[in-house]
Amino acid sequence: MENMKNKVIIITGAAMGLGFAAAKELASLGANIVLVDYNDKSLNDARAELGKEFPDVKIITIVADVSKEEAVKNYVDETVKAFGRIDGLYNNAGIEGKQASITEYDVNIFKKVIDINLMGVYYGMRYVIPVMQKQKFGRIVNVASVGGIRGVLNQMPYVASKHAVSGMTKNAALEYGRDGILTNAIAPGAILTPMVAEAFKEVNPADPKAAETEYAQRNPTRRLGQPHEVAKLVAFLLSEDNGYVSGQTIAIDGGESNMY
């Protein structure tokens, strides 16, 4: 994918997991990368690793909590200051919250999940889109989940937030397609990242590996997904090779969301 050379891509939640894997993939394709995360230590580690592997790529880091509107406005302003444009936004930062039934769910954690997963994605689009409109070009990938397509036991706020991401994606595609901005969402199944490893610890604290193996057996492929597999899809959706896919929520889950 030659046409990612010199593109400017913002990645939120870039310090680890799916965000970091996408940063590696995009850096390998020659894009300039803006790494955004609220964990400044992991962010610096991520930058150091990328810098070593891709010494010719321009990488900047910005510490921001995506649930804070001012912090989002700031990462957009800083990116424009550094590069003069924004070609792509990978709106990826998100949390799972805790696992609990609807009636037992801690309301404060519910609100936190919504603030990060829903409002964080909204703020990202709100401040990046005007920059893309001026350029008459942009690509946005919002991270939903299979929990944005169907229900997931004991994760109501996560499911609510991810259905909202899918809905916001449709609206952004409708409202800004005329400006050359294509917006899509991805819906990963279980991809082995630190977030998912934590979830297996919660399901079976004594033996998280057993929980992982059991979960993998439900998937048609009998395995979990890998972050670099998701990164390939994200790179395509953020590139000019994607000329006409917009407003979609694309599952990347080994086919699991088709099972009854």
Ligand code: NAD
């Ligand atoms: P992860 O926990 O491994 O990494 C998430 C990164 O986002 C971390 O670096 C964290 O510091 C950062 N982050 C979290 N909240 C933030 C905030 N408010 N502001 C800035 N940075 C923040 O998680 P992951 O598995 O890589 O998940 C990334 C995204 O993919 C999330 O939106 C998640 O819901 C979604 N997702 C993941 C899976 C999966 O199987 N891993 C499946 C479906 C959806």
